[in-house]
Amino acid sequence: MPATTHADTPEAPGTLGTSEASREAAPQDTPGPSADRLPLPALLALATAVFVTSLTETLPAGLLPAMSSDLGVGESAAGQTVTVYALGTALTAIPLAAATARWPRKRLLLASMAGFAAANTVTALSSAYTLTMVARFVAGIAAGLAWALLAGYARRLAPRHLEGRAVAVAMTGIPLALSLGVPAGTFLGQAVNWQTAFLVMTGLTLLLLAWIAALVPDRPGREHFAGTPVRAALRVPGVLPVLAVTLVFVLAHTILYTYIATLLDDLGLGDATDTVLLVFGAASLLSIWLVGALIHRRLRTLMVAGTLLVAVAATGLALWADSASVVYAAAALWGLGWGGVPTLLQTSAGDAAGDAADAAQAALVTLWNAAMAAGGMLGGLLFGLFGAGAFAWSALVLLVPVLAVVLAARTHGFPARRTPTA
Incomplete structure (x- = not known):
């Protein structure tokens, strides 16, 4: 599927990708998408x-007892392997995105995946808590590198009308x-040991490196990122509402998801945790399919609907969680509302920021992971103070301002009429 490669050129805020002129003038040396279909092998590699x-x-969430025993620490300390990962991403996403802005996208993706392979290998082989925490922090840095480019890379591999x-x-x-x-990782850790779960991750990542090298087309870096700092992106109309929604929505979701096993155990449904997560995941996949089909025309509607569905799910878990059928229904509604949210938020940030899209994406990645780290800590605090019932209520309370901001950002951020570049 031959197409043109292009370097990014500045455009007006609110547009996507590069100008048509730059596409036509670009060298013909990198394979790209056909005009009417998605490059699925490349996109599945990104997935x-x-x-x-x-x-x-x-992954550590399902392996904490075994990890804490082998590392000689308590489960709460072992749980910080999740927090330190999120902190590594939050602290480094913006500076790394700026430092690597001019790198070719394929080289950058390969570097980040190699970082995961190394970090997961060290985590699997380490018997020292300190070394494990360092490896997890390095994995978080690799994640910051990956998240700052993945959404934009996917958009640039696709035809304009199929970017969403x-x-x-x-x-x-x-x-x-x-x-x-x-x-699956939890089952593997219980059947063999937790180290094997991380080594399997290393093997998967090595296969992915070969896949990316063979089938993912390259795209050039963005020359203008260094001249578009995050503070400039924040001044673009619509960027702040998207980032605010990202921070609070992810915080609400993380509090509930991180402690879903604790909540289900409190409800006497601890043995059904895997099944509840499977229902959540199946509904999330349906949500992503719906968002992919409708995002070009209905981004705002999808964002409002997603927020309302997660809020209804939280309400069900807060008021009627003593019924197993309500719990499963809430998991389905939660997944249906949440599954497409990452796509909606990253697309909204890119639409709103225009030229400053890379800076806005780096800020979004930072806030996303800050919310995940804060969600784990805040959820633990809520559990200690109020018990497991506080998780659903806190998520519901946080979703009220999320809905208010989405509804208010009708002109910029989550506009009623989305007009991406033709």
Whole structure:
């Protein structure tokens, strides 16, 4: 599928990608998308990279007892392997995005995946808590590098009119990691040992490196990123509302998801945790499919609907969680609302920021991971003070301002009429 390669050129805020002139003048040396279909082999490689990134972050959640025993620390200390990963991403995403702005995208993606392979290998072989924490922090840095480029890379691999669907395909790695990867990793850790789960991640990443090298087309870096710092992106109308929604929505979701096993155990459904997560994941995949099909025309509607569905799910868990059927229904609604949210937020940030898209994406990645780190800590505090019932209520309270901002950002951020570049 021959197409043109292009260097990025400045455009007016609110546009996507590069100008048509730059596309026509670009050298003809890099394969790209056809005019009417998605480059699925390349996008599925990016989806696998998203899967590796997400699963590496959350895998310890199902392995904490064994990890804490082997590392000689308590489960709460072992749980900080998730927090330090998120902190590594939050602290480094913006400076790394700026420092590597001019790198070719393929080289940058290969470097980040190699970082995951190294960090997961060290985590598997380490018997020292300090070394494990360092390896997890390095994995978080690799994630910051990956998240700052994955959504934009997916968009630039696709034809203009299919950019939203391309991001949706790439983002399928998130619900797959949460619904299938974590339970599978937990089963593997219980059947063999937790080190094997991390070594399997290393093997998967090595296969992914070969896949990317063979089938993912390259794209050039962005020369203008260094001249577009994050503070400039924040001044573009619509960027702040998207970032605010990202921070609070992810915080609400993380509090509930991180402690879902604790909540289910409190409800007497601890043995059903894997099944509940499977329902959540299946609904998330359906959500991503719907978002991919409708995002070009209905981004605002999808964002409002997603927020409302997660809020209804939290309400059900807060008020009627003593019924198993309500719990399963809430998991389905939660997944249906949440699954497409990463795609919607990253697309909204790119639409709003225009020229400053890379800076806005780096800020979004930073806030996303800051919210994940804060969600784990805040959830633990809420549990200690109020018990497991506080998780659903806190998520519901946080979703009220999320809905208010989405509804208010009708002109910029989550506009009623989306007008990407023709």
